Amino acid sequence: MALKFPHLFEPITLGKTVFRNRIFASPTGFQNGDHLNLPSKELIAYYELKALGGAAAVTMGDCLVDSKNGRVTKVQFPLDDTNQKGPLSSLCKAITRHGAVASLELQHGGMYARTTGEQLGYVWGPSATMLPFRPGGSPQVKSDGKMIEVREMSEEMIEYTISRFGDAALFAKERGFGMVMIHGGHGWLVSQFMSSKTNKRKDRWGGSLENRMRFPLAIIEDIRKKCGRDFPIEFRMSGSECNPAGYDLDEGIRIAQMLDGKVDLIHVSAGNHEIFDVFFITHPSMFHEDGCNVKYAAEIKKHVKTPVATVGALSDPAMMEEIIASGLAVVVELGRQTLADPDLPIKARTGREDEINQCLRCYSCFSECDATCHFLCAINPVIGNEYEAKFDLSPKYKKKVLVAGGGISGMQAALTCAERGHEVILCEKTAELGGILLCEEQVPFKKKL
């Protein structure tokens, strides 16, 4: 049978590694570890689900290259802790045994390393300042109410940090990971060096773009030296910082040109995690058009030879096929869609695209994570229960189940019970299923919901 989405399912080779298709699972840093920050079984099952669903690469998000100086949250995974060896190898195996390439994102919070700031009373950035901002625009403060000092990194500190990236990449490679992603976007340390908004240095690490790019390029070189030329490196960047103080797409193009030929995949995102208004560009809401950030990747792709990936608000395989077929990008990366329905790749490949549950972009995943360090998805009850869902939960006895109410929860409860083999009666007092969604349906800009 001819494939409906031939471009989407054409394998691609990066470094010397073959990826089975063009759908990569973008990092969604589920930070469910134990008290030692070791990945839990739930976390491993969470990433396994993405591989099982057919993604070509599955990236574990926001892993720390320097746990003392770069920690944003208490629950990030430190790559400089040898206790991670066993659990990270297990996580890697859980991904690769389903044919996906396991990748790991290398991150350092720099001036936004809030937990480091809480612990040390200061953080490191390209330049000294006292007023780093948190999402929402409030100053970053210690729990005692004092401002946290951002110290300018010394030459030694810069060299040390570069080597932490290289060491972390080697640590990942030795655990079996087939690729690393340098987090050079969204306002974290690497991009703090790249952006003149945060990099005010007067030495060889600041000033001209060539100088500001010295830090990311040195990281890439260090990883190449330690992991070899064939080990694929994906570089995540913001195509534009999307705010007047940051760099624009023209400078994003120049940044990509400087990365060209030095990394295996240039992954073009947008915006900045730490600026409230721009957060919604980095993570488009349901009120944004599907594929609203593709324009950044598409423009950059015109100026580089290195393969370019796009990300943001992608849930429809027909649109993904079109993006690749028309040359706007060579890889599509899915974030929240891999929570809403990790089986998108396999469904699209086997002609079941009408069965795909498309992400609502409602932010339930984020809000739950903030509150409980667990993910939840408004339309996928498996998220948050991935480990339990790995096992056959068929009931010993078939029951007759009455579900009262045909709103979204009732409908999902009925589906889950039916899938488990029970006999289900779903009662709804009105003439139509849908509950509150029937009202939302009338609001044109809520069509996604």
Ligand SMILES: Cc1cc2nc3c(=O)[nH]c(=O)nc-3n(C[C@H](O)[C@H](O)[C@H](O)COP(=O)(O)O)c2cc1C
């Ligand atoms: C819950 C959640 C966690 C995320 N964690 C990370 C992360 O650890 N590292 C990162 O670079 N991006 C992270 N992102 C951003 C995604 O990789 C992606 O760029 C963004 O969500 C836009 O893509 P989407 O519309 O397909 O979700 C996260 C996004 C979400 C929703």
